[in-house]
Amino acid sequence: MASLKFLPFAGTALKNLFSKPVTTSYPFAPAQYPERMRGHIEIDIENCISCGMCARSCPPGALTVDRAAGTWTIQRFDCVQCGNCVNVCPKKCLKMAPGYTTPDTTRRSDTFTRTTPLPKPAPRPAAKPAAPKPAAAPEAKPETKPEANPKA
Amino acid sequence: MAKRSIVPFGPQHPVLPEPVHLDLVLEDEVVVDAVPSIGFVHRGLEKLVETKDFKEYVYIAERVCGICSFGHGLGYCQTIEHIMNVEVPPRGRYLRTIWMEMSRVHSHLLWLGLLADAMGFESLFMESWKLREKILDMFDATTGGRVIFSVNCIGGVLKDMDDTMLKNIVDTCNEMERELKPIADAFLRDYTTGSRLHGLGVLTPKDATLMGAVGPMLRASGVAYDARKLGYAAYDELDVEPITATDGDSYARCEVRIKEIGQSFSLIRQAVAQIPAGPIAVPVKGMPNGEYFTRIEQPRGEAIYYVKANGTKFIDRFRLRTPTTSNIPPMLNMLKGCQLADVPLLILTIDPCISCTER
Numbered sequence: 001m002a003s004l005k006f007l008p009f010a011g012t013a014l015k016n017l018f019s020k021p022v023t024t025s026y027p028f029a030p031a032q033y034p035e036r037m038r039g040h041i042e043i044d045i046e047n048c049i050s051c052g053m054c055a056r057s058c059p060p061g062a063l064t065v066d067r068a069a070g071t072w073t074i075q076r077f078d079c080v081q082c083g084n085c086v087n088v089c090p091k092k093c094l095k096m097a098p099g100y101t102t103p104d105t106t107r108r109s110d111t112f113t114r115t116t117p118l119p120k121p122a123p124r125p126a127a128k129p130a131a132p133k134p135a136a137a138p139e140a141k142p143e144t145k146p147e148a149n150p151k152a
Numbered sequence: 153m154a155k156r157s158i159v160p161f162g163p164q165h166p167v168l169p170e171p172v173h174l175d176l177v178l179e180d181e182v183v184v185d186a187v188p189s190i191g192f193v194h195r196g197l198e199k200l201v202e203t204k205d206f207k208e209y210v211y212i213a214e215r216v217c218g219i220c221s222f223g224h225g226l227g228y229c230q231t232i233e234h235i236m237n238v239e240v241p242p243r244g245r246y247l248r249t250i251w252m253e254m255s256r257v258h259s260h261l262l263w264l265g266l267l268a269d270a271m272g273f274e275s276l277f278m279e280s281w282k283l284r285e286k287i288l289d290m291f292d293a294t295t296g297g298r299v300i301f302s303v304n305c306i307g308g309v310l311k312d313m314d315d316t317m318l319k320n321i322v323d324t325c326n327e328m329e330r331e332l333k334p335i336a337d338a339f340l341r342d343y344t345t346g347s348r349l350h351g352l353g354v355l356t357p358k359d360a361t362l363m364g365a366v367g368p369m370l371r372a373s374g375v376a377y378d379a380r381k382l383g384y385a386a387y388d389e390l391d392v393e394p395i396t397a398t399d400g401d402s403y404a405r406c407e408v409r410i411k412e413i414g415q416s417f418s419l420i421r422q423a424v425a426q427i428p429a430g431p432i433a434v435p436v437k438g439m440p441n442g443e444y445f446t447r448i449e450q451p452r453g454e455a456i457y458y459v460k461a462n463g464t465k466f467i468d469r470f471r472l473r474t475p476t477t478s479n480i481p482p483m484l485n486m487l488k489g490c491q492l493a494d495v496p497l498l499i500l501t502i503d504p505c506i507s508c509t510e511r
Contacts, residue, residue, distance in 0.1 A: 005337075005341045036294065037296050037297075038302065059208050059211050080211070081302075
């Protein structure tokens with residue numbers, strides 16, 4: 001057994017009496033959040049293609065995506081900040097940002113509406129005239145544009 | 153024979169924040185029997201596995217407990233990875249080890265604070281939790297969460313740490329190790345704490361083994377068993393020796409946990425020194441089919457994860473045996489013969505997590 005001492009904690013206790021508090025006086029001093037903090041979700045709605053992957057993979061079911069209306073809705077108090085939607089988003093338009101959702105007396109939901117309409121889906125390759133042109137033609141640029149769109 | 157009386161203890165008790173109820177049978181001030189009843193915080197998290205995608209369930213698995221959350225996510229992922237024959241990249245395994253050891257430090261410091269609080273040593277409680285805050289800040293900076301980390305995924309981890317972050321972790325560990333010393337001294341060498349802990353709730357090595365004690369509780373009775381020796385994550389490449397004590401009393405359990413904090417700092421330093429470069433996760437394709445069980449060493453002791461999958465995205469059965477479940481029978485044995493005033497302290501020395509136990 002280690003030898004016992006009287007008041008081994010007295011030094012620490014005295015030091016604490018004359019030192020500054022380790023806590024910050026929030027809300028008078030702003031809270032410091034690290035860069036990676038998963039505080040709340042933000043969406044760049046103009047980039048969203050309303051695929052609904054985020055809503056399907058949300059464990060608490062806090063997200064609703066309406067493709068026709070172009071809206072993306074989040075129930076702020078249902079969200080558990082797991083970040084799964086951010087991981088599955090194919091357009092990477094979702095991100096976790098620092099800062100917690102502020103408390104409220106009612107269940108709050110935020111709806112984001114896309115202002116620009118979704119681009120028309122790319123025409124099927126069969127609809128295009130099958131013209132195996134030589135690759136050197138610079139005029140082929142407008143035709144290659146729809147091909148660059150993802151099919152899904 | 154003295155008159156017997158029954159005193160209900162919990163589930164709401166000022167000293168013990170865990171929702172366990174005990175009917176204490178007393179003879180005068182001495183406990184002669186304790187009858188537990190649990191089930192106050194059952195949430196049915198195991199059942200949820202049947203309705204959630206197996207990849208999404210990682211987020212639910214880690215919400216089983218607010219302290220061992222990283223370990224629960226890790227245990228579940230490891231089990232699925234074994235079923236699907238997924239090899240986690242070395243960097244992913246090392247990152248898991250670093251976060252697991254940080255969880256251990258965080259859990260043990262929380263326990264030390266609670267122990268001080270149960271003894272009425274409030275300033276020591278504050279000091280322990282002040283130190284723990286540094287670990288939580290490190291978690292926040294590296295994973296994005298203080299308590300629920302959401303960094304585990306099937307096939308590896310979701311977030312990497314750069315060299316600056318790894319260096320910060322080592323620096324913070326070194327600083328914390330220095331700051332832990334006076335706190336450890338207050339727990340292990342103070343007359344007041346010593347008089348509350350010495351000789352309280354002695355568990356012999358034979359009893360500990362027979363009753364299935366796990367973790368620091370088993371090691372404090374002198375049995376050198378640590379599931380980290382099984383070599384999951386990156387533990388097979390690190391130097392892990394079980395820390396034991398011989399007395400088997402509450403003081404020994406406190407001593408083991410304090411020494412384990414130091415061991416965790418050393419493991420974090422080793423892991424940071426050896427961490428290889430490379431990918432942190434591998435993509436996982438297909439659905440799991442089969443069954444497997446994994447054991448990992450949680451801060452509170454050995455936990456068992458069992459998964460039975462059927463080839464679809466939903467899993468048939470997930471079973472989690474938490475360390476507290478194993479530690480309750482030896483705790484009931486220890487309670488017999490102790491003073492009523494020592495009951496909260498004694499229950500606390502097993503580091504109970506009833507929410508984990510009931511899932």
